[in-house]
Amino acid sequence: MNKKLDYVSASKLRLFLECPQKLYYKYVEGIEEEEKTVMIIGKAFHERILEGKNDEAFESLSKTYKSRIDEMQEALEREPLWKPGKLEKAEYEFDVKMKNGTTVKVIIDRLGEFNGENAIVELKSTGNLQRWDWWFAENSLQPYIYPYAYWLKTGKILPFYFVIVTFDPKPKCKFFRKQCTEDDFKLLEEQLTLLQNSIDTEMWAADPQERKCQECPYFRECPAARQKEYYSF
Numbered sequence: 509m510n511k512k513l514d515y516v517s518a519s520k521l522r523l524f525l526e527c528p529q530k531l532y533y534k535y536v537e538g539i540e541e542e543e544k545t546v547m548i549i550g551k552a553f554h555e556r557i558l559e560g561k562n563d564e565a566f567e568s569l570s571k572t573y574k575s576r577i578d579e580m581q582e583a584l585e586r587e588p589l590w591k592p593g594k595l596e597k598a599e600y601e602f603d604v605k606m607k608n609g610t611t612v613k614v615i616i617d618r619l620g621e622f623n624g625e626n627a628i629v630e631l632k633s634t635g636n637l638q639r640w641d642w643w644f645a646e647n648s649l650q651p652y653i654y655p656y657a658y659w660l661k662t663g664k665i666l667p668f669y670f671v672i673v674t675f676d677p678k679p680k681c682k683f684f685r686k687q688c689t690e691d692d693f694k695l696l697e698e699q700l701t702l703l704q705n706s707i708d709t710e711m712w713a714a715d716p717q718e719r720k721c722q723e724c725p726y727f728r729e730c731p732a733a734r735q736k737e738y739y740s741f
């Protein structure tokens with residue numbers, strides 16, 4: 509089996525639920541999505557806050573974007589809720605097995621005290637929170653998979669926080685908290701099992717839908733989108 513399919517993760521499940529064919533292009537064909545400036549800013553900001561340094565991609569950014577990252581850091585540090593307590597682990601990477609043998613892999617940005625409780629924290633940045641629905645759809649599985657993996661490992665269900673910093677038009681912070689229950693985990697297990705079945709049987713059914721295909725980075729490769737004439741090539 510392709511090494512990249514040895515385990516399941518939040519991003520794989522997101523792609524699978526959007527369209528199994530997208531998962532195929534990314535993980536079987538290995539076609540990388542084009543890295544956009546917004547993603548480079550996000551990674552650079554992440555490294556700055558979690559590791560206290562600038563990453564390599566930081567240097568590729570223009571002066572304006574570099575100062576934008578400084579402003580994002582200032583906005584976060586001004587935010588009263590951003591008072592992380594005792595850190596247990598940063599960038600905590602581990603994998604666990606589900607009952608059916610599927611390996612789930614996660615990398616938790618921050619595990620430890622946060623907002624007066626023990627929690628899993630993910631630091632995120634995004635362009636503009638007016639696009640919150642879009643942003644949330646992109647990231648909505650992490651609040652489930654991360655606590656789920658931690659629960660499988662330790663038997664404890666921890667709350668999950670997104671700490672989101674936007675940079676357009678001005679840096680701003682937003683916080684989101686999710687407390688999962690065992691019922692949430694049951695639903696997640698069903699979705700992960702479907703993903704694992706697709707991996708095992710190498711079935712990557714395309715699920716073309718106009719809006720999804722128009723935003724899909726793989727539309728040029730995808731015959732299903734072409735057949736539907738969502739694009740003229």
Ligand code: SF4
Pocket residue numbers: 526527528529530714715716717720721724725726727730732733
């Ligand atoms: S273009 Fe549409 S059908 Fe093809 S992979 Fe993307 S979302 Fe799926």
